[in-house]
Amino acid sequence: MEQSLRVKVNGQDLRREVPPRLTLADFLRDRLRLTGTHLGCEHGVCGACTVLLDGDAVRACLLLAVQADGREVTTVEGMGEPGRLTPLQRAFLARGAFQCGFCTPGFLATGEALLRSGRRLTRAELPQLLAGNLCRCTGYGPIVDAILEATGSR
């Protein structure tokens, strides 16, 4: 019943046997113990489980682990280390872009994908680009500020 999966996660090549019905999110959380990818709804709306798949922001709850076969996944654990945070993580800290922190890894993944896209981000349009991620604590303003700060466009 198990299926073979080869995937690069946070720069590391892995080979695992997994049940075909295992979601990518549960693969990361339960099999690899990368629990920074949080589950907020498991039906693809809240964006908390957003990770990078070959550089694109995707919802790990809507993908099966086997769909990541041959591809590269980056989770929040692959973004920055203690004392070596990414510019985006540093901006989140500086701007107070989270309170409880549950949505943060998803916003970081979405934010990273936006930063890497090279498109010019403006205060006017950024909220629309973040509409796939839910935050219940901040009212979003500090998250928008943090991503703009990381682009250096403010």
Place this chain on the structure above:
Amino acid sequence: MRAGFDSDALLVRGQGGFLADLDLDALDVCFVRSPYPHARVQSISLPGGRGLTGTQLARLAGPLQVDGPGLKAVPWWPLAVEKVRFVGEAVALVWAEDRYLAEDLAEEAEVEYEPIPAGPLHDEAPDGVLYDGQRAGGDLDAAFGRAVRVLERTFKTARQTPLPLEARGVVAHWDGAAGRLTVWTSTQVPNLVRTALASSLRLAEGDLRVIVPAVGGGFGLKAHVFPEELAVAALARHLDRTVRWVEDRRENLLASAHAHEETVRLRLALDAQGRFLAVDAEVTCDVGAYSVFPFSASLEPVTTGQTLFGPYALEAFRLRALGLASSKCPAGAYRGVGMNAAAYATERMVDVAARELGLDPLELRRRNAIREFPTATAAGRQLDSGDYLGLLGRLDAPYRELRRQQAEARREGRLFGIGLGFFNEHSGTGASEYRSRGITTIPGFDSARVRVGEDGSIEIATGGADAGQGHAQTYRLLAARELGVAAEKVVVIEGDTDACPPGSGTFVSRGAVGCLTALTEALREVAEKDLAPGLEVTKLVDPRQVFPSGAHLAAVEVDPLGLNPRVVRYLAVEDCGVVVNERAAEAQVRGGVAMGIGGVLLEEIRYSEDGQPLASTLLDYLVPLAPDVPEIEVEHLESPSPLTALGSKGVGEAGTIGAFAAVANAVADAVQAELTDLPYSPDRLFHALQG
């Protein structure tokens, strides 16, 4: 949770350690939930040896139950016994080695139901009334007799749910040798959970340890004790295994706690100058199928009732407050609780009055605002402090500027509206207040302990519980200020009943009232004793209610085609007393306003006429997204409370309360219609504009 100086840096790396992240070798539990709103459970067949029915679990754990004046005490069992009373109520549980297998078992469970078409939900309450209360002050008849005008209107708020991004979850571990149960739960009230568990499982409190991991938002939802907590704990002891339940979003929407479904009928007596003489109010709350623990079915009707016309001087006041049972998810606390409905109904009514009298809404508020503090109100509240004219005065210039913009927008045919939200709220309700109301399920006191380490480090532990607000940072700032130590030297522990002094947890914005008072007193005693290494000081306080207040101003534009209201400007002037941590206070206000915007424009859980919930995903239950929330300007006006150590008054709920009023009035002003029922969705605006 133990928060060192780098706790924020952990969160920004996803390493906060939420309940589902705990690395414990546990069996996964899945609940079997009713698809019927009201039915007798005929039979349950569970896959071999891997499940328990409600009747079986009832032998292991007793029910939650709240009694008190005006209340009907109805038992809420860990799993339904004999009959179900709302869609989503758990009738059985199953367990397996992982969640996938547990869900397979739940699919295999066979439950036969016999629907009950009519009749009371509870034998204890044949008329369906779970709470009935009244209060009155002043001479109502005389005031209405003198009135030159009496206005009567009815306003409704929608059924909502707090929806923290992290849903609920419980892990329980039974140590048979020690006879001790450890329960990790995502809660705002660890001590209340411990007390309720001890009573349900017939254990001594000392044999229970409740630990709160990092919590991904609470907003009142996690201020309850839930049947699932009892069930999972009982199962751990029964199986002598560690068991875990992580709620999914569907369960969370159907069967955690709802809130805010209220009908507020107001009669307002006015004199010739537009002065409010008296209010006669009836508040009816649909509280769902059970009386929530520990707050009971009185929570919202009473909170709304006593907050009505809060900032206005009245000669007389009369209230009837009712909590009615229904075949819906039980209703409990959600940020602002009944104060949202109170501010909403009051401030809509004030705008209706302004329009009827041909007066400017800001001027009418100024004319009626309470001017002297401290004071006792006709509704029986003891207002500790305030500067209500000062709050309104701060809005004056931006309000006039927005009116100019509005005139221009209207000339262009745009639907542009301005709304005010003027309110006060109570916070920090203490033990004596709860006892005087006959409520015994909430301790009401708060506590803090300060220890000085041999190395000069400072350890702070309180009876509060952080749900993501960032208590630790505020405590560190305070410790640095009071003791002159570096913030890096301060470690904060909350949410561990073995490691913290007992307290009430965190709700009713009590953190800045009870906990900060206890902590300040403890820190000052430590300072007096020159931070002697090994010193330990614990303080316990019974806080008295204090009254934060605020005046909010919102501008809304409604697009004429889709009738989608969009908040385009928002200013919140808050009086939460002395601000201890400005960044945290403003963050609370901004997040609160966003939730208020959701309450007015988006959030609604509807049920079909036959009792089926119509919102079971986040595509049905809409909450504000980034484009729905404007930049929120926050100003502070500080009128210190004489009743707290620092003069602080609490700030967790003010943003939401004010926004319910200000955003609603702005939408009504934009479409020039007398809107009464929330949420102000495009379809509702369409019908209002037709009518």
